[in-house]
Amino acid sequence: xxxxxxxxxxxxxxxxxxxxxxxxxxxxxxxxxxxxxxxxxxxxxxxxxxxxxxxxxxxxxxxxxxxxxxxxxxxxxxxxxxxxxxxxxxxxxxxxxxxxxxxxxxxxxxxxxxxxxxxxxxxxxxxxxxxxxxxxxxxxxxxxxxxx
Amino acid sequence: xxxxxxxxxxxxxxxxxxxxxxxxxxxxxxxxxxxxxxxxxxxxxxxxxxxxxxxxxxxxxxxxxxxxxxxxxxxxxxxxxxxxxxxxxxxxxxxxxxxxxxxxxxxxxxxxxxxxxxxxxxxxxxxxxxxxxxxxxxxxxxxxxxxxxxxxxxxxxxxxxxxxxxxxxxxxxxxxxxxxxxxxxxxxxxxxxxxxxxxxxxxxxxxxxxxxxxxxxxxxxxxxxxxxxxxxxxxxxxxxxxxxxxxxxxxxxxxxxxxxxxxxxxxxxxx
Numbered sequence: 001x002x003x004x005x006x007x008x009x010x011x012x013x014x015x016x017x018x019x020x021x022x023x024x025x026x027x028x029x030x031x032x033x034x035x036x037x038x039x040x041x042x043x044x045x046x047x048x049x050x051x052x053x054x055x056x057x058x059x060x061x062x063x064x065x066x067x068x069x070x071x072x073x074x075x076x077x078x079x080x081x082x083x084x085x086x087x088x089x090x091x092x093x094x095x096x097x098x099x100x101x102x103x104x105x106x107x108x109x110x111x112x113x114x115x116x117x118x119x120x121x122x123x124x125x126x127x128x129x130x131x132x133x134x135x136x137x138x139x140x141x142x143x144x145x146x147x148x
Numbered sequence: 149x150x151x152x153x154x155x156x157x158x159x160x161x162x163x164x165x166x167x168x169x170x171x172x173x174x175x176x177x178x179x180x181x182x183x184x185x186x187x188x189x190x191x192x193x194x195x196x197x198x199x200x201x202x203x204x205x206x207x208x209x210x211x212x213x214x215x216x217x218x219x220x221x222x223x224x225x226x227x228x229x230x231x232x233x234x235x236x237x238x239x240x241x242x243x244x245x246x247x248x249x250x251x252x253x254x255x256x257x258x259x260x261x262x263x264x265x266x267x268x269x270x271x272x273x274x275x276x277x278x279x280x281x282x283x284x285x286x287x288x289x290x291x292x293x294x295x296x297x298x299x300x301x302x303x304x305x306x307x308x309x310x311x312x313x314x315x316x317x318x319x320x321x322x323x324x325x326x327x328x329x330x331x332x333x334x335x336x337x338x339x340x341x342x343x344x345x346x347x348x349x350x351x352x353x354x355x356x357x358x359x360x361x362x363x364x365x366x367x368x369x370x371x372x373x374x375x376x377x378x379x380x381x382x383x384x385x386x387x388x389x390x391x392x393x394x395x396x397x398x399x400x401x402x403x404x405x406x407x408x409x410x411x412x413x414x415x416x417x418x419x
Contacts (some may be wrong), residue, residue, distance in 0.1 A: 011397045014294025020287035022240040023275045094362040100404035126378035
C-alpha cells in the first residue's frame with residue numbers, strides 16, 4: 001500500500017517536471033502532473049483485479065485518454081497536452097532498455113522476457129488509446145452533423 | 149541540413165491578398181510546426197485538410213509522415229499547385245502547439261489573408277520560462293529523480309538520477325553535437341550518463357546503478373515514441389508508424405550501447 005502511494009506521488013512529480021520540459025502553459029502544469037498520477041493510480045487499481053499486463057495497461061490507458069479528452073474539452077486546447085503526461089508513467093521505457101541491453105550482452109532468456117513485456121505494454125497502451133480516441137472522433141462528427 | 153533558413157516565406161511577391169500559392173505555403177508552415185511541436189500525424193493531416201478546404205480549394209490531398217508533408221490542391225482558377233516540406237527537427241512544445249491549434253481554428257472560421265497569416269505565424273512566442281535555465285534544470289532533476297524512485301530506486305538513487313539528468317541537460321544546452329546526428333548524440337549522452345552514474349555510486353551516492361540509469365531513460369527516449377508508433381499503425385498510418393517504430397528501436401539500441409560501454413570499462417569499480 002505504501003509502495004503504491006509512493007509510486008503515485010513520484011509519478012505526479014515526474015509528470016510535473018516533464019510538462020515543464022515540454023513547455024506547457026503555466027496554468028496547465030498542475031493538471032498535467034495530476035493526470036499522470038491519477039492514471040497510474042487507476043493502473044494500480046486495475047492490477048488488483050487481473051494479472052494480465054495487456055488488460056490492465058489497456059484499461060488504464062483508456063482511462064487516461066478519457067481524462068485528457070475531458071480536460072481538453074474543459075480548457076479548450078488539444079488533448080495531446082494532457083495525454084502525453086498522463087501516459088508517461090506507463091510507457092515501457094525501462095523494459096525497452098532492458099530488452100536492448102540483453103540483446104547487446106547476448107542474454108537470450110532475458111531478451112525474450114523483457115521483449116514480450118515491452119511489446120505487450122506498448123500494444124496495450126495503444127489499443128486503449130485508439131478505442132477511446134476513435135469513439136471520441138465519431139461523437140464529434142455526430143455532434144457536428146447534428147448542429148448543421 | 150537546413151539551419152536558419154527555415155523561416156516562413158515572406159509574402160512580398162503575392163499577386164493579391166488571397167494568392168493561392170502563398171496561402172498553401174503558409175498553411176504548410178502551420179502543419180510543419182505542428183509536427184515539429186509533437187502533434188500526431190492524424191491531427192496534422194486533418195488540420196491541413198480542413199484549413200485548405202475552408203478556403204474553397206478543390207481536390208485537397210495531404211500526405212504526411214514524421215519527416216515529410218506533401219499537399220496538392222486545385223485553386224479556383226483551375227491551377228494545380230503542389231508543395232512539400234521536409235522536417236528535420238523534433239521536440240515537444242505544448243505552448244506553441246496550443247497557439248497553432250488556435251490559429252488553425254481561426255483559419256477555418258475566418259479565412260485570413262496572406263499578410264495576416266504571415267504576421268500571426270511570425271508573432272508566435274514561446275512560453276516565458278523557456279529561457280529560464282534554472283527552472284528547466286529543476287524540471288530535469290524532478291523528472292529524472294521522480295522516475296527513478298517510481299521504478300524502484302531509493303532516495304539516494306533518486307538524487308543520483310537527478311544529477312545525471314542535469315548532465316543530459318548540459319549536453320543539450322552547451323554542445324553543438326546535437327545537430328550532427330540524433331543516434332550518435334543519444335549514444336554519447338547515454339555514455340556520459342552511465343559514466344557519471346557509476347562514478348556517483350562508487351562515491352556512495354545511489355546504490356543501484358541500473359535503477360539510476362532506467363530512471364533517466366525517459367529523458368533520452370523521445371516521449372512515447374514506441375506507443376505513438378503502434379497507435380499510428382492502428383489508426384491506419386502504416387508508413388508513419390513503421391518509421392517511428394524503427395526510430396525508437398534504433399534510439400533504444402543507442403542508449404543500451406552507450407550504457408554498456410562504461411559498465412564494461414568500469415565494471416571492476418562496482419561494489
